[in-house]
Amino acid sequence: MRSPLRFQVGGTLMPGISVYVKRSEDRQFLDWAVEKKGWANIYGVRTNGKSSLYAQHLSTLQARRIKAITVDVAAQVGYTPGTARDWVFALGEAISAELCIESRLLTGPLMGLHSHAPAGTALERLFVDGVLEHCKERIVLVLDEYDCIRQQPYCDDLLFAIRHIQALQARSKLLDRLSVCLVGLQPLARLGTPGAANTSPIAIPIEVLDFDKTPETVNSLMAGFEADQRPASSVLRRVLELSGGQPLITMELLRKARQSRCLRPADVDRVARDLVADSGLGRDLQLFVAIEQALVNEGGNAFAALSAYESLLQQRREAHSAPGADLLLTCGLVRRNGDRLEIKGELFARRFDNAWVQRMLSRTASGMEQHRGKVASDDLARGRTRSRSSRGGPKGKICVINTGGTLGMVERGDKVVPPRDADEFKGYFTSLASVAEEIEFINLFPPRDSINVFPDQWRTIARYIHNRRNEGFQGFVVAHGTDTMAYSASAVAFALGPQLRFPVVFTGAQTTPDVVFGDAHVNLYRACEVAKKPIPEVVISFGNFVYRAVRAQKRDDRRFDGFESPTYPPLAEITGEINVRQELLRPLPKKIVDIELRDEFEQSVLIVPQFPGLEPDFFEHLLQNGSSQQCIGVIVQTLGAGNVTSESPYSFIPFVARAYRQGIPVIVTSQYPPDPGTHTKYTPAQAPIKAGAIHAGNMTLAAAVVKFRWVLAQVRKREDWLNMGPARKKELVSRLMVGKSVVGEF
Numbered sequence: 001m002r003s004p005l006r007f008q009v010g011g012t013l014m015p016g017i018s019v020y021v022k023r024s025e026d027r028q029f030l031d032w033a034v035e036k037k038g039w040a041n042i043y044g045v046r047t048n049g050k051s052s053l054y055a056q057h058l059s060t061l062q063a064r065r066i067k068a069i070t071v072d073v074a075a076q077v078g079y080t081p082g083t084a085r086d087w088v089f090a091l092g093e094a095i096s097a098e099l100c101i102e103s104r105l106l107t108g109p110l111m112g113l114h115s116h117a118p119a120g121t122a123l124e125r126l127f128v129d130g131v132l133e134h135c136k137e138r139i140v141l142v143l144d145e146y147d148c149i150r151q152q153p154y155c156d157d158l159l160f161a162i163r164h165i166q167a168l169q170a171r172s173k174l175l176d177r178l179s180v181c182l183v184g185l186q187p188l189a190r191l192g193t194p195g196a197a198n199t200s201p202i203a204i205p206i207e208v209l210d211f212d213k214t215p216e217t218v219n220s221l222m223a224g225f226e227a228d229q230r231p232a233s234s235v236l237r238r239v240l241e242l243s244g245g246q247p248l249i250t251m252e253l254l255r256k257a258r259q260s261r262c263l264r265p266a267d268v269d270r271v272a273r274d275l276v277a278d279s280g281l282g283r284d285l286q287l288f289v290a291i292e293q294a295l296v297n298e299g300g301n302a303f304a305a306l307s308a309y310e311s312l313l314q315q316r317r318e319a320h321s322a323p324g325a326d327l328l329l330t331c332g333l334v335r336r337n338g339d340r341l342e343i344k345g346e347l348f349a350r351r352f353d354n355a356w357v358q359r360m361l362s363r364t365a366s367g368m369e370q371h372r373g374k375v376a377s378d379d380l381a382r383g384r385t386r387s388r389s390s391r392g393g394p395k396g397k398i399c400v401i402n403t404g405g406t407l408g409m410v411e412r413g414d415k416v417v418p419p420r421d422a423d424e425f426k427g428y429f430t431s432l433a434s435v436a437e438e439i440e441f442i443n444l445f446p447p448r449d450s451i452n453v454f455p456d457q458w459r460t461i462a463r464y465i466h467n468r469r470n471e472g473f474q475g476f477v478v479a480h481g482t483d484t485m486a487y488s489a490s491a492v493a494f495a496l497g498p499q500l501r502f503p504v505v506f507t508g509a510q511t512t513p514d515v516v517f518g519d520a521h522v523n524l525y526r527a528c529e530v531a532k533k534p535i536p537e538v539v540i541s542f543g544n545f546v547y548r549a550v551r552a553q554k555r556d557d558r559r560f561d562g563f564e565s566p567t568y569p570p571l572a573e574i575t576g577e578i579n580v581r582q583e584l585l586r587p588l589p590k591k592i593v594d595i596e597l598r599d600e601f602e603q604s605v606l607i608v609p610q611f612p613g614l615e616p617d618f619f620e621h622l623l624q625n626g627s628s629q630q631c632i633g634v635i636v637q638t639l640g641a642g643n644v645t646s647e648s649p650y651s652f653i654p655f656v657a658r659a660y661r662q663g664i665p666v667i668v669t670s671q672y673p674p675d676p677g678t679h680t681k682y683t684p685a686q687a688p689i690k691a692g693a694i695h696a697g698n699m700t701l702a703a704a705v706v707k708f709r710w711v712l713a714q715v716r717k718r719e720d721w722l723n724m725g726p727a728r729k730k731e732l733v734s735r736l737m738v739g740k741s742v743v744g745e746f
């Protein structure tokens with residue numbers, strides 16, 4: 001009679017009826033629950049059994065005379081418009097329903113409070129004068145789905161209120177009988193606004209993980225079979241391999257395995273094949289659909305997550321720390337193993353394969369309309385007169401991607417922090433309404449200081465633009481920190497390549513948008529105007545000029561003319577008009593050929609600086625074969641035309657020669673783009689070339705570094721690369737690196 005319910009799929013497991021697999025988290029919870037005045041934070045991805053965990057132990061708590069009150073915050077308190085006090089009031093009502101007492105007994109003490117009273121005061125009254133007054137036992141208050149408070153404008157306030165309660169508990173006896181367990185997807189520390197550090201409550205973290213594959217787990221699962229129908233334990237181990245120990249999938253597989261009387265591991269494989277089709281085409285599991293939906297719901301953020309996942313499938317190292325990784329974890333697609341991400345199990349790998357990523361990437365790009373900060377200029381311009389001057393005006397459609405940097409930062413407390421989402425960013429620039437008929441604002445990943453924009457993000461930006469290239473945008477604007485803007489913009493230029501037919505305009509600012517006389521607004525407006533011009537290039541628009549990205553570099557951290565283009569004139573000057581110098585633009589290819597996205601950038605490239613007296617020995621071991629981090633390419637960054645220290649004891653020439661012999665391509669760049677050819681005049685500049693290096697010509701440092709990584713990624717894909725001699729390798733790299741200008745970089 002009990003059997004159909006044993007392997008329960010979905011919902012909180014029924015204690016004593018459904019099969020429950022104990023994990024170390026159970027012990028942590030029970031140990032915590034006996035502590036007085038304890039705060040715990042159970043967290044983990046959806047369907048991992050967080051609610052089942054505490055539900056399983058409620059009877060133990062009862063036996064210890066601890067009253068457990070469980071409130072589902074999302075369902076019972078919900079989204080409470082108004083103030084934090086109103087939220088506490090709604091919480092009081094939910095608790096009273098659980099205790100089966102009249103709600104005014106708990107909410108009465110809040111009545112006298114002004115609606116803007118601090119949440120801490122309200123919560124204190126609710127607990128001290130309400131809950132503890134009417135419930136005389138020890139209490140464990142479980143707030144499930146607590147992290148839905150993130151959506152409330154007063155989230156920080158509530159966190160601060162929790163801190164207040166904790167402080168009160170520490171210094172008085174009033175709240176001795178109260179313990180609180182916060183259950184949700186995210187650890188508590190992630191909930192508050194960065195910078196509002198004093199709002200971070202302290203709680204013992206209990207992370208709920210997938211089942212392990214130990215004999216104990218196998219034994220617990222075995223209990224779900226009737227004594228006379230127990231399969232061999234190899235069957236259960238196979239189930240765990242397929243499900244990766246993800247609780248819901250494990251139960252689903254087991255339920256089927258039991259129905260179909262699987263006696264051998266191969267039978268489980270058959271069942272699994274019936275349950276989920278490859279790559280999610282056709283039959284599917286509820287959880288898999290939910291994971292996919294969770295990603296789609298994230299709109300633009302999913303793009304970075306999918307790129308990170310693609311990197312993981314390709315076993316690229318950067319996947320583990322990519323900004324999209326967090327979303328992959330919270331939606332339950334992958335899990336962490338130490339500091340690495342891993343795919344949970346065979347079914348996951350089969351269902352979420354490369355073909356799936358590609359389908360999702362195009363779907364995410366075109367189907368996220370409702371999730372984007374889509375702004376018709378009418379909305380923005382509410383109450384304003386629209387200018388339709390010939391100097392621009394609300395025509396066309398552009399897409400603004402915010403990646404971070406000073407341009408979009410705000411001061412919160414004593415910190416400068418990025419906006420929470422695309423909507424907040426959009427809110428700083430409402431008067432952009434006069435620039436275009438339609439502007440889409442998008443965050444592809446959490447905005448950041450540009451020093452934390454990595455090749456993975458370059459790829460994300462390039463792919464996003466590529467995916468949406470045929471959607472009628474006149475141009476794309478990328479708001480970016482100035483420090484590495486030249487790198488990201490160059491990378492996007494190489495990735496999109498010479499067939500680009502519309503403007504991609506990077507811009508940033510020296511001041512935050514609240515500085516009235518600053519450059520944030522001006523630069524973003526101008527970039528949007530530039531994005532409407534027929535400029536088929538990736539450019540940097542900064543101050544009064546528009547530069548070709550692969551020729552531009554940062555020159556100052558404060559001046560509004562913070563960029564320069566030392567070897568090529570600006571493509572446009574911004575005065576009363578935007579005067580594009582057509583003759584300087586790259587000619588559009590005569591034949592319309594679609595963009596071929598080439599967005600791979602090789603990792604493990606070493607930059608060796610030059611300064612007087614730098615010892616080459618520091619770097620020698622990096623060339624050693626079999627060193628943990630194999631060096632793939634070397635960039636010697638010189639101080640002038642390309643002169644490399646050539647006299648002992650500091651000569652770097654042996655280092656260059658050794659790298660060359662080992663088949664590690666070496667290029668020579670300069671901290672500023674040198675005059676082409678001058679290096680041939682100097683002996684110290686000739687020496688590295690003779691030793692096998694390639695001179696990067698007059699490319700900017702950013703363009704040279706980015707292009708080198710881009711070139712290496714392409715040549716190293718060749719099957720014969722590993723068997724090639726150094727001379728052939730050098731020839732191949734040279735041909736792409738300096739033999740041909742791809743997007744006008746020299």
Ligand code: ASP
Pocket residue numbers: 404405406407448449450451480481482483484508509510
């Ligand atoms: N450090 C900042 C960044 O590059 C500076 C800026 O935004 O201009 O992100």
